[in-house]
Amino acid sequence: MARKSSNKKSLFKRIAVGLGKVCLWFIVFSLIWVLAYRFINPPITFLMVQRNWERKADSKQPRMRSKWVKFEDISDNMKRAAVSAEDQLFLKHMGFDIKAIEKAYKSNEKKGKKQKKIRGGSTISQQTAKNVFLWPGRSYVRKAFEAYFTLLIEVLWSKERILEVYLNVIEMGDGIYGAEAASQLYYGHSCTKMSKREAALLAACFPNPIRWNPNKATRYIKHRQYLIMRNMRRLGPLDF
Template structure:
């Protein structure tokens, strides 16, 4: 009897040891794959994102045709107007923080906890990590992965690459991704030629580009455009 109890204890210790070893191995593989993935995208432009795939699944379910309009443009060729508009409208501390705006996160948490209108505290870095590496959603699991990838891109990419990727992959309309596709769709010109007012109008629609469009701006969107233009003047040139 004593031998059987001892055998059971040894078996449990063995199982725990195997599980720990397996968990460490899975964690190691995860770290290796994700670090290499992020490092690769420092030099390779992301060809497609999970959001683009999901949007087209939704389009197919609605009987619509496949649609992804995007055209990569290097940061130095993107109008400084839309670079500054994106920072002014989405993340005014972008060049200063290390991926997270703790004050904005705290304000968003307090607002959402009080039952007020749901608001986000995501920085451009967080939005880039979410758009490139993850799926849409608000679960804590996804938020955890978002924080992890945000730290990685801040460490491995730097601010200029983050802004470049952000302005090339973010959703800017139905099937429209990136500044170049948006500029062509809404103003019939390249993103290199956008004026400050046009750039601010595009960015004003970022929170919900499937609901709002620069082609038919609501009073609320025009007000956002005005505020973004004011912030552009206040922030001045971007200094990475």
């Protein structure tokens, strides 16, 4: 009996040591990864890969339009529209808007599981972490990783870098990623020249870029555009 007990303790110890090593290597790897992307632009995201697999499954040609634009070259209107639409406390929080999360949770609880519209409480930092470092989907495991990477980028990146990466990798249409590719497609010019109305209209489509198109704006999208422009006036210039 003593030998069996000793063997069990030895097994648990080996498992614990193994898990500890895995966790340590993950932390080291993730720190290097996040630090590298502070200076290197992410070449591709898991969502881009998934979307191309979905196109292939539908017998369509792969499609990925994306062109990186430096932070200073992105129109201030686009930056302000994104913050006004998605995360008005972006410059003040450390990655999480607790009040927005609580509000989203209560709203979704009231609507119930049968409702199709789910309200989100993710900040721009959370969306950036999700888009750059994680796979698409909804699960508690992915949410935990999202929180971890959100904290890392808030600590290791500047707010300018977070917003720059966000506006260069987020999905803005079928096979369209980033403000530059979207502006070229929808408006025929660089995102550097984007007007307030154009930026607000594009930001109005952020929640569902596959379904919503700035060139075919519905009454609902135009109303969102109006609200975003109103928020942009309230927000004023972004003080980084």
